[in-house]
Amino acid sequence: MSKPRFLLSLTRKIFDVCYDSSDQQELQSLVELVGGIPSRTEYISGWLLKNIKEVEACITGWGSISLDDELLDKAKRLKILFHTAGSVRDLYDKAIKRKIRMVSNAAINAIPVAEFALGAILSGLKGVYHYQEQFRKEGRIAWKQDISISPGYYRTTVGIISLGHIGRKLLKLLQNFDFNLLVYSKHLSEREANRLNVKKASLNELMSHSDAIVLCVPDLPENRHMVNAEHFALMKDNALFINVARGALIDEADLVNELKKGRITAFLDVTEPEPPEEGHPFYTLPNCILTPHIAGSFGNECYRLGKATLDEVKRYLKGEPLKNELSLGEFFYRA
Missing domain, CATH: 3.40.50.720 (NAD(P)-binding Rossmann-like Domain)
Known part of the structure; x- marks a missing residue:
């Protein structure tokens, strides 16, 4: 049986910052990461355009490229976004208007x-x-x-x-x-x-x-x-x-x-x-x-973000309710 197809819209560097090795392995055992894990030089709009059309879910976070209309027009199968970080406004306002589900780690951060x-x-x-x-x-x-x-x-x-x-x-x-x-x-x-x-x-x-x-x-x-x-x-x-x-x-x-x-x-x-x-x-x-903006997740605290995202992915794959899914109203009410 084939695995669900996900897109990791994160660079390798951010993936390593937020997901420890065991969580990386577990994620990749559960889903197919279409296009793999992009390096900083690979992670451009062209890479997204090429790979997003094949996936039902996308994992994002710090430094992720905003999903504009051009990308979303290609993402015919996209059902849900899992945001490893907190703030989602301006990044995904067009996505949520298209009724794509969205999970945010604002409560975790x-x-x-x-x-x-x-x-x-x-x-x-x-x-x-x-x-x-x-x-x-x-x-x-x-x-x-x-x-x-x-x-x-x-x-x-x-x-x-x-x-x-x-x-x-x-x-x-x-x-x-x-x-x-x-x-x-x-x-x-x-x-x-x-x-x-x-x-x-x-x-x-x-x-x-x-x-x-x-x-x-x-x-x-x-x-x-x-x-x-x-x-x-x-x-x-x-x-x-x-x-x-x-x-x-x-x-x-x-x-x-x-x-x-x-x-x-x-x-x-x-x-x-x-x-x-x-x-x-x-x-x-x-x-x-x-202090230089260190109150939020920093150092080992970032692994909590990855773990929370992985837990939400597992709930999604099992058809269970998600803990940190945003409603349309919450999206525009929160930062």
């Missing part, structure tokens, strides 16, 4: 992002970032505890902006602590807020009452610069603002202006653009912690 945000919160609420900067400037005489910058975890307030995949996973982690939890979400009802044991808040309320704030909003046009000078000015002295979403969601110039006052601290894993331009204040402001 949210796991390390939530864990990263938790680490930033826990470090920040103990004043780690402040203390390190003081030691660098003053040395031994800075060895003193300061409750104003180390409120700790008991009954301090953490605000989560948006309750999508990342927000919900972060919320679950935070519920192991004695935090007061505020959530700003247009889609959260009072009933669900009560069930989750959180308080629903407006954006202004959340910004003004939280000791640590985590932005995890989807990168949609309507959310651009949703956090700006008005909101940063509302933050409590010594509060922490964490962005693990996208840089374009905040007005970075407004954030710089607020940081220069020395009142608050920012932890930015994302910026607009990435990296910031040479000489940008984010590199030198003492109250800005900058």
Whole structure:
């Protein structure tokens, strides 16, 4: 009996990053990869045009070529896309309009992002970032505890902006602590807020009452610069603002202006653009912690993405319900 015919719309490099050797072997035992595993030089639109017409499913991920109308016109047998990464908008909007099923790993990639945000919160609420900067400037005489910058975890307030995949996973982690939890979400009802044991808040309320704030909003046009000078000015002295979403969601110039006052601290894993331009204040402001977009799956965490995709492929082949399939509405609602 012949195997189902799949297309691996990934380069060998990305395939190796996201699928360990055992998962690669299992995938290839289950399906025929038409055209094999392309190298970086082989992976061009012409290669896709040649091979996509023969397959019922396509596995994609970071760096995959967008499926435009020319490719989709050739893909007469294509039924489903398995996206090894998270974001699918702009890549496959034409595919989903043709009622091609789509699986996204956004919920899987949210796991390390939530864990990263938790680490930033826990470090920040103990004043780690402040203390390190003081030691660098003053040395031994800075060895003193300061409750104003180390409120700790008991009954301090953490605000989560948006309750999508990342927000919900972060919320679950935070519920192991004695935090007061505020959530700003247009889609959260009072009933669900009560069930989750959180308080629903407006954006202004959340910004003004939280000791640590985590932005995890989807990168949609309507959310651009949703956090700006008005909101940063509302933050409590010594509060922490964490962005693990996208840089374009905040007005970075407004954030710089607020940081220069020395009142608050920012932890930015994302910026607009990435990296910031040479000489940008984010590199030198003492109250800005900058990381190069590492909150999402990185290193060994990438293998979780491949494993999740393989599991979905196995469910599909058995005719079972898929865990991470996107509906048409979800596709355009999520980033």
